[in-house]
Structures are given as C-alpha cells and as structure tokens.
Amino acid sequence: MSDDGSEAPGKFTRSRMNDATDTVHLGRRPFDNNGFVNTPVYRGSTVLFPTLEKLISREQPYTYGRRATPTTDALTEAIARLEGGAATILTSSGLQAVAAALLAFVEAGDTILMVDTVYQPTRKLCDTALKRLGVTTVYYDPLIGAGIKDLITPKTRLVFTESPGSQTFEVQDIPAIAAAAKEAGIWVLMDNTWASPLYFKPFEHGVDVSIQAATKYIVGHADAMLGAVTGNARAAPYLDRIKEAVGTSPGSEETYLALRGLRTLDVRLERHHAHGLDMARWLQARPEVRRVMHPALESDPGHALWSRDFLGASGLFAFILEPVSQTALAAFVDHLELFGMGYSWGGYESLILPFDPRSYRTATPWTETGNALRIHIGLENIDDLKRDLDAGFKRMAAAS
Numbered sequence: 001m002s003d004d005g006s007e008a009p010g011k012f013t014r015s016r017m018n019d020a021t022d023t024v025h026l027g028r029r030p031f032d033n034n035g036f037v038n039t040p041v042y043r044g045s046t047v048l049f050p051t052l053e054k055l056i057s058r059e060q061p062y063t064y065g066r067r068a069t070p071t072t073d074a075l076t077e078a079i080a081r082l083e084g085g086a087a088t089i090l091t092s093s094g095l096q097a098v099a100a101a102l103l104a105f106v107e108a109g110d111t112i113l114m115v116d117t118v119y120q121p122t123r124k125l126c127d128t129a130l131k132r133l134g135v136t137t138v139y140y141d142p143l144i145g146a147g148i149k150d151l152i153t154p155k156t157r158l159v160f161t162e163s164p165g166s167q168t169f170e171v172q173d174i175p176a177i178a179a180a181a182k183e184a185g186i187w188v189l190m191d192n193t194w195a196s197p198l199y200f201k202p203f204e205h206g207v208d209v210s211i212q213a214a215t216k217y218i219v220g221h222a223d224a225m226l227g228a229v230t231g232n233a234r235a236a237p238y239l240d241r242i243k244e245a246v247g248t249s250p251g252s253e254e255t256y257l258a259l260r261g262l263r264t265l266d267v268r269l270e271r272h273h274a275h276g277l278d279m280a281r282w283l284q285a286r287p288e289v290r291r292v293m294h295p296a297l298e299s300d301p302g303h304a305l306w307s308r309d310f311l312g313a314s315g316l317f318a319f320i321l322e323p324v325s326q327t328a329l330a331a332f333v334d335h336l337e338l339f340g341m342g343y344s345w346g347g348y349e350s351l352i353l354p355f356d357p358r359s360y361r362t363a364t365p366w367t368e369t370g371n372a373l374r375i376h377i378g379l380e381n382i383d384d385l386k387r388d389l390d391a392g393f394k395r396m397a398a399a400s
C-alpha cells in the first residue's frame with residue numbers, strides 16, 4: 001500500500017500507484033494560472049461573450065456559472081478519471097447526487113430495485129419524492145447477487161446498489177448484479193462513497209453510474225458538503241441532461257475544498273485502512289463486543305467478495321456490543337475524549353454513533369439484539385484511540 005507498492009497485493013500494485021499520482025496531478029494546469037500550483041476558485045454567475053457571434057454560437061469554454069467553471073472542471077476531470085467513468089457532474093451534497101442520479105433515469109410508472117441496506121436518506125427520497133412522481137421502490141436483500149434477476153420485471157428501470165451497506169457493511173456481489181441487469185437491459189447505479197474512487201472501481205465491475213458523497217473522504221476534513229455523479233459513456237448524456245434540467249450547482253468554495261482534499265486522499269485512505277482494520281481486530285478481541293462488521297476481517301461474511309473486488313477498506317465500520325442498558329451505553333459514549341458523536345464521516349477525526357437498523361429495514365429484518373455502534377477511525381494515533389475506547393468500556397462496566 002505504500003508508494004513503491006511494497007505492501008500492495010500484487011495484482012493491484014499498478015493501479016494503486018497510478019491513483020496516488022493521479023490524485024496529486026489530475027485537474028491541475030498551473031501554467032494556465034500564472035504558474036500557481038492550485039486551480040483557483042472561480043466565483044461567478046455571468047460569463048461575458050465578446051461578440052454577438054460568440055453569444056449565438058456559444059463557442060467559448062464557459063457560458064454561465066451554473067454550468068461549469070475552471071474550478072468545477074478541474075474536479076469533474078479528476079473524479080471521472082479516478083472512478084474510471086466517462087463524465088462527472090457535481091452537486092451540492094451527496095444526497096443531491098443520489099437524487100440527480102435517480103431522476104436522470106426514472107419515469108412515472110417505473111419500478112426501481114433498491115438495496116435494503118442503502119443510506120437511510122436515499123430510502124426516504126424513494127419513499128417520498130419518487131413515490132409522488134409515480135416511481136415504485138422495491139427493496140432487496142444486499143446478499144441477493146445473481147438472484148436479482150427474479151425481481152426484474154418489464155417495469156424495472158434500474159438497480160441501485162451500495163456496497164458495503166450503510167451501517168451494517170454487507171458486501172454486495174456487484175458483478176453478478178450488473179450481469180443480470182445488463183441481460184435485462186436496465187441500469188446499475190452504485191453509491192460508492194465508502195470505498196471512494198480509490199478502493200472500488202465501479203466501471204470495471206459493470207456499474208453504469210457511480211455516486212460519491214464527496215462530503216466524506218474526498219473533502220476529507222468535515223468542512224464542506226459536495227456530491228459527484230459519474231457515468232459511463234452510455235449514462236453520461238443522461239447525467240448532463242439532468243444537470244441542465246435541475247441546475248445541480250456546487251458552491252465554488254466547496255469545489256475548491258474537494259480539490260484540496262483530493263490531493264491527500266491516497267495517503268489519508270492508507271491510514272484509515274490500516275488503523276480501521278487494526279481497531280476492528282482489537283474490538284473483535286474485546287469481551288464487551290459480540291460482533292464486528294468490517295469486510296476486511298477474514299471472519300467477515302463479506303470478506304471473500306471484498307478481497308475479490310475492492311482495493312482497500314476505508315475507516316468506517318460497525319460493531320455490536322453484548323446487550324447493555326442505555327445508562328451503560330451512555331457511560332461508554334458520553335465521555336470519550338477523542339471519538340466525537342455525530343453524523344457524517346470521512347474526515348480526519350474519529351467518530352462513534354449508535355444506530356438501530358430495526359427501525360427501517362424492510363426486505364431483511366434486523367434481528368440482532370445487542371447495541372449497534374458505527375465507528376469511524378480517523379488519523380489519530382491508534383494507541384490513543386484504543387486507550388480512549390478502553391476507558392469507555394471500563395466506564396460501561398462500572399455503570400452496568
């Protein structure tokens with residue numbers, strides 16, 4: 001996983017090295033900007049046309065701030081290349097990226113197949129706004145694999161995937177799902193936020209459209225909201241049309257922050273991967289912990305698929321405690337020094353968040369009784385993080 005590829009699994013060495021270089025160089029043209037290393041923030045709505053002829057022909061690179069600026073172009077060029085797709089559109093949040101991706105393809109009367117472990121606000125979008133537009137959502141088991149073909153009807157427009165699943169980290173067999181979708185002539189969309197464009201290459205596995213909540217690892221510093229949707233050559237015109245139709249326009253500052261985050265994405269992810277896995281093993285050995293859900297653990301049910309398809313793991317996973325009272329759980333999480341409690345993830349800082357999948361899963365009811373906690377391992381020293389959790393477990397025991 002280091003730059004010389006020494007720790008990288010053999011078959012991935014080349015692409016990992018390319019990504020490390022690409023994250024540093026893509027989307028930068030210093031000598032278009034007086035030699036300054038970074039593409040500057042272009043703030044702007046109006047773009048002037050020098051002549052009537054230019055106004056009519058629109059033959060100039062930029063025509064209006066909502067469409068594109070040199071700053072947004074730098075980021076879309078980089079993300080499209082890293083994901084391995086044909087073109088990228090940017091949105092003002094990850095959820096807006098999900099919405100734009102879905103709206104690009106659905107029509108009234110369509111059915112969409114949605115993974116039951118999807119990011120919860122995506123589920124809400126389907127159950128409210130899409131439902132009102134006459135689009136029916138059918139939720140499916142994340143482990144369905146090739147069995148997805150039995151759910152495809154003439155009304156099915158697309159299959160939406162997210163792997164590993166939000167909160168519970170089930171790994172999907174994306175190539176098998178994509179093969180069935182291709183056979184039926186329907187689209188495959190994927191929320192690829194967990195792996196980022198570096199650790200899963202969606203288009204090599206049959207995905208047509210890949211979504212990034214760039215808010216997470218690409219921005220990487222918990223200081224901006226941004227989304228990106230990348231399509232293959234067949235999907236790209238649909239994305240372009242929805243962008244024009246609904247005006248998905250990211251903030252200029254946010255776009256810059258994503259470009260800045262991108263420059264260190266490779267080195268940050270190496271740390272998230274290594275320390276996340278180290279912490280997963282440490283938690284697995286704790287008597288207070290019933291189960292750890294992390295696909296890079298050999299014991300994880302998704303491990304075989306993860307090692308086949310992914311190039312690394314990020315710092316986000318979950319674990320289940322042996323059942324404890326609310327008071328004992330509060331004693332654990334309320335006084336952690338380094339782990340913060342809050343939504344989002346992908347920044348440099350460690351986070352912990354209790355969750356309960358029983359409240360929303362429909363296709364695959366959640367039967368686990370222990371308290372579930374999602375954890376994000378940030379860039380801190382791993383021994384300091386373990387000490388923080390160890391002290392928390394001691395408080396929890398004292399309060400039990």
Ligand SMILES: *Cc1c(COP(=O)(O)O)cnc(C)c1O
Nearest residue numbers: 093094095119191193213215226
């Ligand atoms: C956070 C997240 C989103 C939404 O991103 P926002 O920028 O917060 O709107 C979408 N998908 C996944 C998997 C996420 O974790």
